[in-house]
Amino acid sequence: MSAAPPNDCCATQDGPITLDRSTSQPSSEAVLEAVSSVTGRPAVPTEAGSPLPPLYHAIDPEALDQLVDHAAACQTDFSLSFEYASCEVTVSVDEIAIDPRPDAN
Incomplete structure (x- = not known):
């Protein structure tokens, strides 16, 4: 990921938040980090707050990694969108867009 958005971005920004993604990091890990x-x-669970739900409740993490890796290897224009943790997540080869829903916080 390039730069993390501020913690209050959901309350102050309309529309999706797009983050550049490192192609060396598995897409599933990048999604968790971005969301x-x-x-x-x-x-992951901590004493500080309620953790994100397991990613596999929304999408198969291994399948996500394989799809993005294959698209990158083939230099294919690719994107996949799904709902996760009250956000719409769109993953492409080089970026992740997170669109928080009103109940995200």
């Missing part, structure tokens, strides 16, 4: 950053919720 965690946007919602302010930890990706």
Whole structure:
């Protein structure tokens, strides 16, 4: 990920928040990091707050990684959208867009 948005981005920005993604990081990990950053919720359980739900409740993480890796290898224009943790997540080869829903926080 390039730069993390501010923790209060959901309340102050309309529309999706787009983050550049490192192609060396698995897409499933990048999604967790991006949604965690946007919602302010930890990706793993901590004493500090309610964690994000497991990603596999929304999408198969291994399948996501394989799809994006294949699209990158073939230099194919690719994007996939799904709902996760009260956000609409759109993943492409080089970026992730997170569109928080009103109940995201």
